[in-house]
Amino acid sequence: MINENRLLNEFIELVSVPCPSKDEKAEAELIMGKLRELGLEPEMDDVHAKTGGTCGNVWAYVKGNVPDAPVLLFEAHMDSVAPTTGTKVVRKDDVLYSDGTTTLGGDDKVGVASILEAVRALQEDGAAHGDVQLLFTVSEEIGCLGVVNLDKSWIKADYGYCMDIGGDLGEITYAAPKLYDIYVTVKGKAAHAGIAPESGVNAIMLAAQALSKLPAYGRIDEETTFNIGLFNAGVGTNIVCPEAKFVIDMRSLNVAKLEALKDSTIALIRETIEAGGGQVEFDVVEGCPAVEMAKDHPCIQLAQHAAEKLGYPVELKTTGGCSDGNYLCGYGLPCALLATGMSNVHTTEEYLKESDLYGTARWIYETIKTAAAK
Numbered sequence: 001m002i003n004e005n006r007l008l009n010e011f012i013e014l015v016s017v018p019c020p021s022k023d024e025k026a027e028a029e030l031i032m033g034k035l036r037e038l039g040l041e042p043e044m045d046d047v048h049a050k051t052g053g054t055c056g057n058v059w060a061y062v063k064g065n066v067p068d069a070p071v072l073l074f075e076a077h078m079d080s081v082a083p084t085t086g087t088k089v090v091r092k093d094d095v096l097y098s099d100g101t102t103t104l105g106g107d108d109k110v111g112v113a114s115i116l117e118a119v120r121a122l123q124e125d126g127a128a129h130g131d132v133q134l135l136f137t138v139s140e141e142i143g144c145l146g147v148v149n150l151d152k153s154w155i156k157a158d159y160g161y162c163m164d165i166g167g168d169l170g171e172i173t174y175a176a177p178k179l180y181d182i183y184v185t186v187k188g189k190a191a192h193a194g195i196a197p198e199s200g201v202n203a204i205m206l207a208a209q210a211l212s213k214l215p216a217y218g219r220i221d222e223e224t225t226f227n228i229g230l231f232n233a234g235v236g237t238n239i240v241c242p243e244a245k246f247v248i249d250m251r252s253l254n255v256a257k258l259e260a261l262k263d264s265t266i267a268l269i270r271e272t273i274e275a276g277g278g279q280v281e282f283d284v285v286e287g288c289p290a291v292e293m294a295k296d297h298p299c300i301q302l303a304q305h306a307a308e309k310l311g312y313p314v315e316l317k318t319t320g321g322c323s324d325g326n327y328l329c330g331y332g333l334p335c336a337l338l339a340t341g342m343s344n345v346h347t348t349e350e351y352l353k354e355s356d357l358y359g360t361a362r363w364i365y366e367t368i369k370t371a372a373a374k
């Protein structure tokens with residue numbers, strides 16, 4: 001049985017510890033201590049050697065008593081977005097807020113606290129369950145660095161559940177986009193703007209021409225988006241601009257569509273820039289792989305059956321956002337995202353209903369039991 005009071009206190013304790021991205025050490029030590037209290041042997045990997053953070057990801061393995069059940073992995077990230085240090089939780093009408101000076105950190109301590117409480121409750125109840133792997137990652141908020149850099153041979157599970165998305169209990173996200181970041185450098189030619197403008201090639205104008213020829217941007221279709229989020233150029237008002245840089249964020253749930261969009265965009269920009277007398281370089285960075293699962297995948301079905309048992313209205317969804325779950329899928333672990341109720345995240349108005357905290361823990365608990373009952 002989930003112990004609501006204990007879970008609430010643990011959530012408050014977890015968000016009260018400073019945990020900015022790249023400096024999750026105090027949080028990681030707190031979590032490892034709690035895992036040891038559960039009789040587990042937590043391990044920390046060494047991703048901080050690559051990320052430059054103060055600690056690695058925290059892993060633990062819960063041995064089950066149903067040997068042939070699928071092994072489930074539950075994942076949540078330890079870092080919170082700024083301003084995060086000094087979080088004081090304010091309870092109002094069964095809703096948790098910060099005091100308005102920091103984020104609440106429900107993103108993603110609702111995941112961390114719910115996972116810990118679900119395992120504790122399974123142990124106390126002597127429930128039948130298979131093996132469960134736990135993963136608490138670092139630096140999710142600055143590009144999923146903990147998951148990007150982990151050693152995938154540490155993953156010992158059949159199905160994964162990323163506890164890091166808002167929405168109502170019962171919402172299961174089975175698809176998330178593949179993402180490309182395309183760094184574009186347009187090169188023109190510098191010249192004095194007043195004395196010899198005709199001998200220059202203006203990189204800003206070339207970039208503008210190329211961007212104005214894009215057939216679409218923003219939402220391309222229901223599964224594809226396209227954004228120019230950064231544009232930097234110029235050295236002085238009296239200089240014909242020699243170089244302009246911009247970055248395209250494109251993503252799609254449909255990987256073939258994304259590849260075609262990438263190729264056509266690069267071709268269009270190159271053609272326009274070169275026709276205008278400039279040169280262009282592209283650096284294509286694969287942001288994250290896609291989450292792609294059939295709606296009847298066993299990973300989805302387990303969470304769905306558990307939600308139905310709990311009376312949560314099930315809804316199978318897609319998202320345009322990327323998370324640790326994308327990378328876990330990329331490593332070959334089918335991974336769904338289960339809604340936790342976290343709301344207004346990444347703002348000081350972030351909040352979490354207490355009922356969603358308790359309900360998330362119950363969903364994890366029930367999913368683990370469902371996997372063992374199969």
Ligand SMILES: [Zn+2]
Pocket residue numbers: 077107108140164
């Ligand atoms: Zn998050």
